[in-house]
Amino acid sequence: MKMPLSPKPFKELLAGPAMDAVGRLVSQQLVDTKYLHWDELRHRTPPAGSSHEEWWLALKFMRLSGMRHVPLADKSGKPFTFSVPDVVVEQLHQIDRGAGSLLSVTEPITNPQTRDRYLARSLIEEAITSSQLEGAVTTRQVAKEMLSTGRKPRDRSERMILNNFLTMKRIIELKDKPLSPTLVLDIHRSVTLEALDKPDAAGRLRRTDEPVHVVDIEGTVFYTPPDAGELPGRLEAMCQFANGKTPEFFIHPVVRAIILHFWLAYDHPFVDGNGRTARALFYWAMLHAGYWLFEFISISQVLLKAPVQYAMAFLHTETDANDLTYFLIHQTEVIRRSIKELHDYIGRKTRELGEVGHLLDEIESLNHRQRALLAHALRHPGSRYTVAEHRGRHGVAYDTARTDLLDLAEAGLVEKRKSGKEWVFVAPRNLPDILRKRGRPQNTGGH
Secondary structure, eight states, X not given: OOOOOOOOOHHHHHTSGGGGGHHHHHHTTOOOSSOOOHHHHTTSOOSTTOOHHHHHHHHHHHHHTTOEEEEEEOTTSOEEEEOOOHHHHHHHHHHHHHHHOOHHHHHHHHSTTTHHHHHHHHHHHHHHHHHHHTTOOOOHHHHHHHHHHTOOOOSHHHHHHHHHHHHHHHHHHHTTSOOOHHHHHHHHHHHHTTOSSSGGGTTSOOOTTOOOOEEOTTOOEEEOOOOGGGHHHHHHHHHHHHTTOSSSSOOOHHHHHHHHHHHHHHHOXXXXXXXXXXXXXXHHXXXXXXXXXXXXXXXXXXXXXXXXXXXHHHHXXXXXXXXXXXXXXXXXXXXXXXXXXXXXXXXXXXXXHHHHHHHHTTOTTOOHXXXXXXXXXXXXXXXXXXXXXXXXXXXXXXXXXXXXXXHHHHTTSSEEEEETTEEEEEOOTTHHHHHHHHHSOOOOSOO
């Protein structure tokens, strides 16, 4: 990944020949729908009769009229600013609509009988992908097995994932509490416990003798965060912002959550675990603002598909006069896509359950957990299930999970086998035939 090319300083452009064309370009009613960074714009064709620098200066004049300051400053004391262009307004509308309504689509996660299954799925997905963004190398299958069964992590990658999983569960519990420096440190400790080169660095700010740089895999330094001595004050200011104490004007809750995400990542107050902590704070902010659906949404699974774009959103902000709008545009699109993926997932699962539901509905004694297991078994013949995994997947007591599986075995719907010291329950490959036979009306011999 290459560092994006910064534009000339605004004051330098104002004093140059490009200024002569600004009035003409603005009068042409330029449309800034893409909100391109200079590094991208310089490769596009400018308006007729204009240079790239003239085009850029005209766009900057248009953008400045809508800029607002936030109480975050860079290392030189220059404030960060943001605007809310039409592209962000549209995304915010879609987020509000997708995370606050469409209850017909989200009924499975408002239904007490099925919500725990969707919650467990989202917590596991976010824990895995957020860790993979920071270098965890275990497979999704192994990670899911660890989280579902409750076994101890075997290495640092699995420890990172378990920490994220437990932290996300805790964020849900903390959503009504105000953010404080103590709480931020506590969240960082939860994210990094037993997963740092320096074990004592978990839950504390980095020290002056612990320089931190943001680098790529080749060692190129992209960013050096503020000095460690500034961190206590900056952390306090961040919490004031997160709690809505600053600034004095209204900021949309989603915009505030995104800026909080950026703020923690920019300050980089910890030796390691900054990205995971920043995303955890984003979830706290969204849930704190009442976006309840974010208990079930994973933004990291979208970020993991395009990590370079995620990094460039930070760099575009930092290389264009601290303009946070670039990060807002990227993150609102990520959030919108994450919401859509949740709705798509619920739709797929609802259809899949519907396709086999007529078979399962013939057995009135089944509860919703057993139906979910059998629906999975129908799609994955030969799958193995354990009490610990079933318990973790549905968030129920051990005895409840054990009874579920023993009853299915007693009914001949799964096969009970011994594996070492524990019992496993295997999906029979002829399960569809078994269900069809059970659902077929019995011949009484009268015809």
